[in-house]
Amino acid sequence: MGRRPRIDRGGFGVLAYVYAFVTFVGLLLTTGTGYLLVRGPFLGGALLEPTPLLGALAGFVVGVVVFGWGATRAADVTRF
Template sequence: MSFRSDTRGIGVIQLFFTIVCGIGLGLSIGTAFLIIQGPFLGGPTLDPFPMMGALAAFVVGIVVLSWGTTRLFGIGGTAI
C-alpha cells in the first residue's frame, strides 16, 4: 500500500489560514451587524458599554482577517 504526499491538495497550513480568515470574516460581519442595526436598520442601538465591546471585537476581527489573508496568500513573506 502506498501513501501519496499531499502535494496537490490544499495543504494543512493553507487550510488553517483559510479557517482563520473565515473566523475573522464571521467576527467582523457579526459585530458590524450589531453596530449598524440601530441607526440603519431601525433596531435599538446598543448601550455604550456593549457598543464599545462590539467595536473592539470588530477591530479584532479585521486584524484576524487581514493576518490570515496575508499569510494564506504569502504576502510579505521572505524574498527569494
C-alpha cells in the same frame, strides 16, 4: 546515496487550510459585530448601550485584524 524527500508543489498543504479557517473566523467576527454596530442607526433597531457598543467595536477591530492576517498568510502559503 540517500533518498531525497519529495516535495508536493501542487497541493496547498495543511497550513493553507488553517489560515483559511482563521480568515473565515475573522470574517464571521467582523460580520457579526458589524451588524451589531449598524443595526441601530441604519436598520431601525435600538442603539446598544455604551459598554456593549464599545465591546462590539472592539470585536469588529479584532475581526478585521484576524481576517487580514489570515488572508495574507493564506495568500503567502499558496504561492508556489
